[in-house]
Amino acid sequence: MAGNYTAPVQVLIDELGRLPGIGPKSAQRIAFHLLKVPTEDATRLAFAITDAKARVRFCERCFNVSEGALCPICNDDARDTSKVCVVEESRDIVAIEKTGEFRGRYHVLLGAMSPLEGIGPEQLKIRELIARIEPEGIEEIILCTNPNTEGEVTAMYLARLLKPIGLTVTRIASGLPVGGDLEYADELTLGRALEGRRTVD
Amino acid sequence: MAGNYTAPVQVLIDELGRLPGIGPKSAQRIAFHLLKVPTEDATRLAFAITDAKARVRFCERCFNVSEGALCPICNDDARDTSKVCVVEESRDIVAIEKTGEFRGRYHVLLGAMSPLEGIGPEQLKIRELIARIEPEGIEEIILCTNPNTEGEVTAMYLARLLKPIGLTVTRIASGLPVGGDLEYADELTLGRALEGRRTVD
Numbered sequence: 101m102a103g104n105y106t107a108p109v110q111v112l113i114d115e116l117g118r119l120p121g122i123g124p125k126s127a128q129r130i131a132f133h134l135l136k137v138p139t140e141d142a143t144r145l146a147f148a149i150t151d152a153k154a155r156v157r158f159c160e161r162c163f164n165v166s167e168g169a170l171c172p173i174c175n176d177d178a179r180d181t182s183k184v185c186v187v188e189e190s191r192d193i194v195a196i197e198k199t200g201e202f203r204g205r206y207h208v209l210l211g212a213m214s215p216l217e218g219i220g221p222e223q224l225k226i227r228e229l230i231a232r233i234e235p236e237g238i239e240e241i242i243l244c245t246n247p248n249t250e251g252e253v254t255a256m257y258l259a260r261l262l263k264p265i266g267l268t269v270t271r272i273a274s275g276l277p278v279g280g281d282l283e284y285a286d287e288l289t290l291g292r293a294l295e296g297r298r299t300v301d
Numbered sequence: 302m303a304g305n306y307t308a309p310v311q312v313l314i315d316e317l318g319r320l321p322g323i324g325p326k327s328a329q330r331i332a333f334h335l336l337k338v339p340t341e342d343a344t345r346l347a348f349a350i351t352d353a354k355a356r357v358r359f360c361e362r363c364f365n366v367s368e369g370a371l372c373p374i375c376n377d378d379a380r381d382t383s384k385v386c387v388v389e390e391s392r393d394i395v396a397i398e399k400t401g402e403f404r405g406r407y408h409v410l411l412g413a414m415s416p417l418e419g420i421g422p423e424q425l426k427i428r429e430l431i432a433r434i435e436p437e438g439i440e441e442i443i444l445c446t447n448p449n450t451e452g453e454v455t456a457m458y459l460a461r462l463l464k465p466i467g468l469t470v471t472r473i474a475s476g477l478p479v480g481g482d483l484e485y486a487d488e489l490t491l492g493r494a495l496e497g498r499r500t501v502d
Contacts, residue, residue: 107368121330130321142351147347148312
């Protein structure tokens with residue numbers, strides 16, 4: 101042994117360590133957890149991975165996760181096709197759908213621009229977004245990328261790219277979270293909240 | 302869709318969420334990561350899980366992870382059989398082996414006592430430890446459970462159980478980490494370090 105795990109355990113730790121947000125210590129912890137649980141439980145996880153990979157693909161139009169060629173939202177005739185909400189990931193669609201505030205369609209970029217991680221515009225589904233504007237008659241594009249560095253850079257890049265085409269480009273508002281406390285807000289958020297102030301009517 | 306994921310994605314998120322230290326947000330993040338990576342990568346992880354489950358079991362003597370009935374340490378004739386280091390998990394063996402300071406054998410409890418999680422002494426491999434003392438001629442048991450609440454409670458329980466049997470029971474030292482800074486040490490650690498002070502020779 102001499103300070104090493106038996107091969108199948110080490111392979112498992114290595115594979116788990118490749119997952120986002122899983123460091124070497126967490127990978128070890130999860131691996132030993134899997135070795136301890138009943139085989140059915142571990143098999144269920146392994147099957148869930150291969151099953152999702154086999155059955156789930158990306159919507160051909162908006163790159164949302166989908167079991168068919170088009171996702172349920174793109175297939176829904178009741179949606180307003182003139183408005184498209186641009187998000188980084190499919191999970192953002194779920195979050196926005198829960199608000200019930202948006203009845204248009206989506207476009208998933210599958211990431212955000214990040215020079216540090218070597219992700220430029222060509223790695224994102226931006227070309228595919230441009231190609232949708234004309235045939236779908238899109239009039240407004242709402243940039244719903246995250247309000248962090250990567251998301252802001254991506255939104256700025258898209259705004260500069262899309263505005264000359266002549267459509268309305270909007271950005272989701274930044275500000276104080278509802279139910280939050282002014283006192284505990286960080287300066288950047290508070291600054292944004294002030295900057296984005298609206299007249300009360 | 303309406304605020305929900307397609308079934309295979311939701312199943313994957315649920316299964317990932319069962320892993321220790323993985324909250325709902327991390328589970329989502331990992332699930333979408335797996336949907337994005339090449340199928341080979343996801344399959345490699347799924348296979349690593351089933352393969353480790355199929356090939357790895359616990360050593361019949363010390364409950365270390367092992368591919369055979371006995372782990373490499375228990376199979377090693379050069380080890381000192383009179384000393385046994387009691388640890389919570391197999392990963393602790395790897396850590397101790399790396400120090401090169403211990404040439405005895407191990408005993409893995411497969412956990413620590415935790416009233417909050419409903420883990421009592423009967424859920425741990427304590428009966429199996431007692432059963433080893435006589436046939437293996439164990440003279441010293443070194444309690445190497447973690448220096449946290451669960452580990453301390455377990456060590457105390459074991460000390461009270463083992464001392465009347467007439468063998469030497471020791472506890473791994475707590476104190477300041479080597480290379481650490483007195484100023485940044487928490488009070489508990491500093492208190493322990495003072496309590497465990499040794500004469501300089």
